[in-house]
Amino acid sequence: MKKILYDNQMFTLQRFGGVTRYFADLMYNLPQGEFAAEIPMRFCENHYVTETYGRKYDKISFPKNYRIRRQIYMLTNKHISWKAIRFNEFDIFHPTYFNPYFLKSVKKRQKPFVLTVHDMTFERYPQDVLIYDRTIPHKRRLIAEADHIIAVSENTKRDIVELLGTDPSKISVVHHGYRMVTQPAQQLFDRYVLYVGERKGYKNFLPWLSAIRSIFNLDPNLKVVCTGSPFTSAELKLFEKWSIADRLVHIAANDAQMASLYRHALCFVFPSHYEGFGIPILEAFANGCPVCLSNASSFPEVAGDAAIFFNPNDAQSMLDTLKETLVSATLREELRSKGVERSKEFSIERMVSQTCDVYRKL
Numbered sequence: 291m292k293k294i295l296y297d298n299q300m301f302t303l304q305r306f307g308g309v310t311r312y313f314a315d316l317m318y319n320l321p322q323g324e325f326a327a328e329i330p331m332r333f334c335e336n337h338y339v340t341e342t343y344g345r346k347y348d349k350i351s352f353p354k355n356y357r358i359r360r361q362i363y364m365l366t367n368k369h370i371s372w373k374a375i376r377f378n379e380f381d382i383f384h385p386t387y388f389n390p391y392f393l394k395s396v397k398k399r400q401k402p403f404v405l406t407v408h409d410m411t412f413e414r415y416p417q418d419v420l421i422y423d424r425t426i427p428h429k430r431r432l433i434a435e436a437d438h439i440i441a442v443s444e445n446t447k448r449d450i451v452e453l454l455g456t457d458p459s460k461i462s463v464v465h466h467g468y469r470m471v472t473q474p475a476q477q478l479f480d481r482y483v484l485y486v487g488e489r490k491g492y493k494n495f496l497p498w499l500s501a502i503r504s505i506f507n508l509d510p511n512l513k514v515v516c517t518g519s520p521f522t523s524a525e526l527k528l529f530e531k532w533s534i535a536d537r538l539v540h541i542a543a544n545d546a547q548m549a550s551l552y553r554h555a556l557c558f559v560f561p562s563h564y565e566g567f568g569i570p571i572l573e574a575f576a577n578g579c580p581v582c583l584s585n586a587s588s589f590p591e592v593a594g595d596a597a598i599f600f601n602p603n604d605a606q607s608m609l610d611t612l613k614e615t616l617v618s619a620t621l622r623e624e625l626r627s628k629g630v631e632r633s634k635e636f637s638i639e640r641m642v643s644q645t646c647d648v649y650r651k652l
């Protein structure tokens with residue numbers, strides 16, 4: 291039996307997020323008898339580990355601010371991971387993020403390590419990276435040193451090869467998988483378009499909103515429901531300036547509420563200029579939500595013919611596509627049907643199986 295050692299990095303950083311969902315789904319669905327997973331850490335508040343898969347870890351209640359608590363978690367968990375890398379028995383190491391703290395110990399023990407690269411967003415948009423953030427050089431170093439790389443899309447693989455000159459034979463593409471784990475809550479809103487996630491920079495939210503705001507004059511009951519971070523004061527001022535403040539709604543949604551938001555939305559819109567994959571696309575598909583996407587980066591690869599696409603650099607294209615979707619009930623039903631079928635191609639079982647194929651080669 292091969293033991294795969296994972297580390298705590300993203301499970302300490304994130305309570306919610308696509309990276310930790312990916313690793314939790316991977317670790318806890320490895321085929322029994324052939325692979326065993328170990329993740330050495332003491333503290334964890336990650337939703338997918340503790341709620342979805344019911345694993346028990348310690349947590350502290352003070353201070354109330356999670357960003358402060360996680361500094362304590364990081365110090366403790368990093369030391370536990372480092373000790374496990376140095377002394378525990380394992381066959382393959384699979385870090386969950388790009389801090390290279392483990393590199394010397396793994397190499398000294400002559401153990402192979404696999405690196406998953408979800409996107410090359412920082413490399414494509416370095417202007418959005420904080421000056422003290424070391425992700426870009428750390429990622430570059432680990433990509434060079436890794437025994438094998440998993441890219442979550444062909445688009446991400448192309449970016450790694452193009453931007454870093456990595457040998458394509460060193461990279462395997464394994465798409466994300468998705469499985470619904472909760473029943474949807476009751477309907478929360480009437481007649482709305484759904485936007486999920488962050489809204490800054492390359493996410494292209496404000497240019498998209500500016501492009502489609504005239505549609506509110508045609509549809510007096512239409513709203514845009516947003517999840518992710520609360521609206522900033524700058525966003526709220528802009529909404530007031532555009533006279534659409536009453537049409538924008540923010541909600542901090544749990545899993546059941548998210549399922550409901552997808553299920554009852556007129557459509558889900560993802561106008562981003564760049565994504566390594568786009569897990570919300572699978573969430574929308576699985577919940578029968580019509581999907582409107584920018585025709586950029588990995589989106590055509592993930593969605594195929596199950597979405598309607600627009601040019602994220604063309605305001606008229608963004609407006610026309612949304613208008614067409616909202617007006618045509620026939621189109622929405624066609625997109626729902628195609629999306630449900632498309633989602634079946636992205637199962638957790640397939641993701642785990644293809645990842646295990648990578649492990650078997652090492």
